[in-house]
Amino acid sequence: MKRFCLFSILYFCIGLVLLIVCRDNPADQLYSMIGRTVLLFIKLLQYSPYLLAGFIVVMLTGRYVLGKALLAEMGWAFLGCVFLSAGFAFIKTCIPFIIPFYADPFFADLDKALHGGIDPWVLTHSLQAYIDPTAVSVLYFGIWGLPAIFFPLLLAILDQDQERKQRFILLYLFVWIGLGNVIAYAGSSVGPVYYDRLLGTDRFGDLLLALGTSGITDSRVGEVQTILWDIYTTFDELLGSGISAFPSVHNGIATLVMVYLFERSKWLAPVGVLFCAAILFASVYVGWHYAIDGYVSIILVVGAWAALRKYAQRQPKDAATPFETPIVQPAE
Numbered sequence: 001m002k003r004f005c006l007f008s009i010l011y012f013c014i015g016l017v018l019l020i021v022c023r024d025n026p027a028d029q030l031y032s033m034i035g036r037t038v039l040l041f042i043k044l045l046q047y048s049p050y051l052l053a054g055f056i057v058v059m060l061t062g063r064y065v066l067g068k069a070l071l072a073e074m075g076w077a078f079l080g081c082v083f084l085s086a087g088f089a090f091i092k093t094c095i096p097f098i099i100p101f102y103a104d105p106f107f108a109d110l111d112k113a114l115h116g117g118i119d120p121w122v123l124t125h126s127l128q129a130y131i132d133p134t135a136v137s138v139l140y141f142g143i144w145g146l147p148a149i150f151f152p153l154l155l156a157i158l159d160q161d162q163e164r165k166q167r168f169i170l171l172y173l174f175v176w177i178g179l180g181n182v183i184a185y186a187g188s189s190v191g192p193v194y195y196d197r198l199l200g201t202d203r204f205g206d207l208l209l210a211l212g213t214s215g216i217t218d219s220r221v222g223e224v225q226t227i228l229w230d231i232y233t234t235f236d237e238l239l240g241s242g243i244s245a246f247p248s249v250h251n252g253i254a255t256l257v258m259v260y261l262f263e264r265s266k267w268l269a270p271v272g273v274l275f276c277a278a279i280l281f282a283s284v285y286v287g288w289h290y291a292i293d294g295y296v297s298i299i300l301v302v303g304a305w306a307a308l309r310k311y312a313q314r315q316p317k318d319a320a321t322p323f324e325t326p327i328v329q330p331a332e
Contacts, residue, residue, distance in 0.1 A: 001073045001156055004169050005080035011177070012083040015090030022094040070156070077153040084176060085149055091181050092242030095188055096232070101198055103189040107246055108203065111290040120284045120291035121192060125210045131285070133215035140221055140250070140282050143275075148253045167308050168260055174304050175252035179297055184244040191245030193225055193287030207287050221286050251294035254279035255301040 095101075112119050147154065151172050159165045193211070195204045211217045232243050258272035276298065283289040 001076035001080065001152065004152055005076040005083070007173075008080040008083035008087065012087035012090075015087035018094050019090040022097045073156045074153060077156040078150075081150050081152055084173075088176055088180060089242060092184070092244055093231075095185055095242065095244055099185050099188040101188050101190050101243075103187050103246060104191070104195050104198065107187070107189055107290045107292055108192070108195065111292050114292065119192075119204075119207070121204075121207050121210070121287060124281055124285040125214065128210065128214045131214065133219040133221070136216065136282050136286060137220040139278060140286065141224075144250060144253065144279060147257050148249075151253070151256065163312055164263065167312055168256070170308060171256055171259075171301065171305055175249060175256055175297075175301060178304075179247045179252045179300065180244070180249040183247055183300075187246035189245040189290075190243050191288050191293070192290060194229060194243060197229065204287070211287055216286050225286075225288070245289050246293045247297040247300065248283055248289045248293040249297070250283050250289070251276070251280055251297040252301050255298045256305075259302060259305045 108119075115123065152169055155165045155168060159168075190198050192204045192207055196202055196208070208217075211222065216222050228243055254276040258269075258276040261268035261272035280291075280294040280298070283294055284291050
């Protein structure tokens with residue numbers, strides 16, 4: 001985890017340099033980011049009971065004996081998560097300044113063609129009467145947020161298999177950096193909920209009406225969507241801000257959780273599949289993503305997981321991993 005933390009600090013520095021190069025008044029941007037992040041954090045505290053409950057469950061089910069080694073690994077993991085999240089925010093908010101949003105018409109047309117001439121959000125909102133907007137907010141922020149931000153920390157607590165742990169650290173980085181940065185720049189887009197505001201059309205006008213009647217607009221999800229658009233239009237900064245639809249990091253993290261649970265237990269595998277399906281549904285339902293954003297993320301993460309697993313199976317069991325020094329057993 002120490003190497004993961006050091007890598008995250010380097011990534012943070014790269015993001016900071018990119019922010020300074022691409023944005024006007026970077027010092028003001030950093031100051032604004034800190035202030036607005038604190039305000040958003042206070043608003044999101046309503047989800048803290050869910051996060052606390054998750055950590056308690058993780059601690060109770062962990063097999064480690066709490067000691068200096070575990071505390072050190074947890075500390076490195078926590079710091080790495082913080083620096084990675086901040087660096088990601090810096091790099092993500094620079095997307096439209098480097099590659100202006102251009103791909104939405106293509107993704108919207110492709111999405112509609114793949115679903116028989118119907119926009120996928122229409123299909124999800126056919127179940128509107130059975131969906132509680134508060135539950136969607138809890139799922140999309142609270143439940144998803146725990147593995148999204150702290151997955152390495154969970155690995156440090158729960159997993160004693162060094163090979164698997166480091167392999168999933170690589171997969172975690174692939175989701176955030178590979179999907180969330182590299183491919184996101186290539187497919188620079190805003191998603192259905194912002195489509196009309198960006199392009200000045202009314203193509204997704206019915207979606208906005210549906211979000212209003214379903215209660216999403218007035219929920220925490222709707223509030224965050226408004227905040228992110230305001231930050232984009234005012235060239236402001238906020239930790240966790242930035243608009244990018246393709247591919248979906250939400251679905252990438254959900255897929256990461258799914259394949260991890262699949263590896264750990266056949267009893268946990270259905271939970272992972274349900275979680276992945278729920279995030280895919282919710283991401284389309286709230287208008288943040290085209291369905292194709294989720295499909296591509298799922299395919300890429302499953303493919304990367306399979307490739308990493310196959311590669312690991314070909315390596316000697318005592319081979320060092322990129323983020324861990326091999327453990328040397330004392331001679332008997």
